[in-house]
Amino acid sequence: MEAVTDNLDLYWSGFLRSLGICLWAMVGSLALGTVIAACRVSPVPALQGFGAAWVTLLRNCPLTVVLFFVAFGLPELGINASYYVFGVGALILYTSAFVCEALRAGINSVSAGQAEAARAIGLTFTQSLSTVVLPQAFRSSVPPVGSVIIAMFKNSAVVGAFGVGRDLYSLSERLTSSQGLSFIPVLTGVAIGYLVITLSAGAILALVERKVAIAR
Amino acid sequence: MSTSVLYDAPGPRARRRSRIGTAIALLVLGTLVMLAVLRLVDRGQFDYELWAPWIDPSTDEFPLVWGLVGDGLRATLVAAALAIAFSLVVGVALGTARMMLGRAGRVPVIAFIELFRGLPVVITLVIVWRFFEELDLDISALPGEDGLWYVVIGLTLYNSVIIAEILRAGVASLPRGQGEAAMAVGMTRWQVMRTVLLPQAFRVMLPALVSQLVVILKDTSLAALLAFYTELLRRGNLIAQNLDNPIQSLFVVGSIFILINYALSRVAVWLERRLSRSRGSDAAVKAAEQAVPAT
């Protein structure tokens, strides 16, 4: 285990870097996913089509390919940024499609009778949305959206593997291939780092789920 | 969308507004796409030489690159098919063990599940690859190249755990009366599981399994990052290095992935509809689907 203990500072910075990628991508993909979901459920056909195309393309494309097109396609369009930003950006684009679908599943899980009843007692459109439909949709979206975010945390390792992260994953590559350290301790350290992130995220999600759970 | 819970069927005014909205949206999107295309033309990304090997059958490269892409696609499909088959077997074993074993026996199963569910797939792949290389474990007796089995084993470790969880959700979503009735007629716990619960859970799992195949297909491409198995994406990368057209080659490869995965996800949706129509098991299907998101 010397490989881990000797390089503890490297592990720590790699861990923080990975955590940073995860958190930025979480905020970004929740925001973008909500926008795309709003497009998909909007009454405007063009927006619906846009949302559907977005989801279809990104959900069926490997993250590695999305990463490539962000890192090498955007500069061709004249958009330059650091590779860290591109890495997080690609993760956000990819995850937004899954967040959108999880949110939509939440909205669809609210039965039409709820909205009909709300209108029947005279609530306006805004009232029925804000007091009846969306609160229920939001609560039933929590478990699927949470799972999507945890899956995204795991996908963040791909950003490092692509070469743009300098996170936990890249660290393992650096220690084993350039410095020739034995892989078992190095990768054990990296694996523990990721498990800390995903398992604690899972625990937090379980807590939140219990809080917002609704019996149907 | 007439059944949307969010709003009523639109009236004339709403329809007019929607038309205006569509016009604006199309204008904005169209302008963005135009700008992007112009910029790419400017950067020479639409130059004929870059695309010719992929689209012009009269070039010498055309049959070669499509042949190589065919090889890559076959490699991807073989790895994915083996991975889903093994995942299914191991996953059902794990899931059943988790449900049937006593408290003490369950601990290692749960630990295994949580470990591989919590690790990024790419890390699992590296671990499998380096582990086999380092310990010099001989898998050359298995058909195919070694790299294939690193992919298959790595993806099986991750996906079997997911399938175990889908199975558990499927069984949990069955009405409790099913198990109770079987117990009441004198079946053992194992008989109940094998003859009553699992068969029903399998039906329920089917759409989730097909969705999981999409995940596996996408994950095979992680091998391209580690460069130990020449599947579709790595083929694309190697071709791009020969032709010096990475954007064009990756565009082709990406499109192939999207087409296949889209077709598969349509199959999953179709299965789901059929199953929930034929049986009142809509909730069960949903539960199995949501056990794990197909990212």
Add this chain to the structure above:
Amino acid sequence: MRTRHTSRTRAAVVGAALALTLAACGGGSDDTPDVEVAESPEFEAGTTMAEIAERGTMTIGTKFDQPGFGLLNLEDVPEGFDVEVAKIIAGAMGVAEDDITWEETPSDIREQVIEDGAVDMVVATYTINEERAERITFAGPYYVAGQMLMVNADNEDITSPEDLASNPDAKVCSVTGSTPAENIQQYLANPDQLVLFDVYDKCADALSNGQVDVVTTDNVILAGFVSESDGEFKLVGEQFTEEPYGIGIEKGDVAFCEFINETLQENEDAYLEAWEATAGQVEGAETPELPEPAPCA
């Protein structure tokens, strides 16, 4: 640029009837020099050479993604200088091109595959250094590369590695786990300056689209990009390292090592021809002299 493969491909498509004729011609491709294949060479019993000659086949490790040295071409065969050098050595043991199995050996598994005996030798832009020599034996060197910097033609700020520290915003691109990537780190003001990809092609693209300012690796690889870029890129400064490329074989196989060194010395013409046909096609690439072999250990 790749059309030189054409005739070979068509020939391959013609069918099985012609296959025999082709085999009779040695099956050599028209773009690389035909390598002399020794007929039933004699070796001392028990040596690696005797074993290989007896077997009549070889498994050789090389890179599949290193243009100029070892790159899998569109016919699914690796081509490049490393590949040609390997063919010369194989030929001296009576192993023809068609009897060679090429194994892809990326940087981080090279020692491993040699130790495991998965390959007979590794010719894969393999820099000789002490760490590696503890696990395997190096024959050669057969080529000495030197690390350089490549920048955009209009870049006046960077003329040597020392300028990297004074331009802390400048980004340098190299390949993950490679020796150049390790070497350059001492010149950087901060680790954020370094960008690492899996292959140098991506670095060249990143330089072209302005994402990085410098690409660094061995001179001949950079020269390849410069000549392909139509004046977009240029090399700056001097070589600041010396990277002798060796041929990796099993640790302690001195007889095999000496045989490889002798073979290269005896086939200097074939060596130079191999260079001209591969890495040497790059404009501005200097034809190397065959370096004096290091003592085998």
